[in-house]
Amino acid sequence: MTECNHEEEHAREAERARANMPSEEEIAQVCAELKAISEPSRLKILLALRQGELCVYHIVQAVGGTQSGVSHQLRILRDNRIIKSRRDGQNIVYSLADAHVVAVLELACAHSKCEV
């Protein structure tokens, strides 16, 4: 890999992209949040929560799997502020954190051309 035969213009674009590149911290932050969504067991939880808030028992009912497994995934989603929780008596009730989450899901599904 040495020089490539492209026009000056492209070299300038590359330089600009390099100059505008966000910091490692910002990149890592965005990636962590996207990664939290990008996993089948967690995506199922998010899709279930689109209908409204649900307690852990009902989330397990909706997505399948074990209580422990779901709880671990909920923690990851919550740590990344994809979902939020509140206590309601004996239960913890979870819901989507904000509209961005819903919008990303819609877009991702649109890109996959699937009806989710």
Added chain:
Amino acid sequence: MTECNHEEEHAREAERARANMPSEEEIAQVCAELKAISEPSRLKILLALRQGELCVYHIVQAVGGTQSGVSHQLRILRDNRIIKSRRDGQNIVYSLADAHVVAVLELACAHSKCEV
């Protein structure tokens, strides 16, 4: 984990979420595409390509790292139809596959409250 003390309504919501849950294949498809984006070295490539198409040499310049590493990441992005490529003489020129990709990036950055 047995019954929970929520209203009937919530149980019905859980049932509805379960009934509306997409197939494992659809879930896996959406996850694979989101996961392709959710990685620092790949996200950098996508951010660089927002400015316009670039050949591999310039992508390496823009994001850093080795030629081999970048090439591996480009393959993952291309396999998931996040980016597309065309040959231009000796070079392979890459660009973002469609507007969905850009929109997801914008949303993810908005959620992270970072200026990307």
Added chain:
DNA sequence: GTAATATATGAACAGTTATTCATATATTAA
């Protein structure tokens, strides 16, 4: 044809992560 350049790929290794099992914490009911 050969040489040089641009890009891709296979294997190996290190680091990460999802799941399971057992157990802990917190709330409610008695």
Added chain:
DNA sequence: TTAATATATGAATAACTGTTCATATATTAC
């Protein structure tokens, strides 16, 4: 207080994934 229920957590393991190194393929120039 004790028992029961709802949820969370730590450790262990198996599977996955990003990176590196060496090498392969494809195009252009000679």
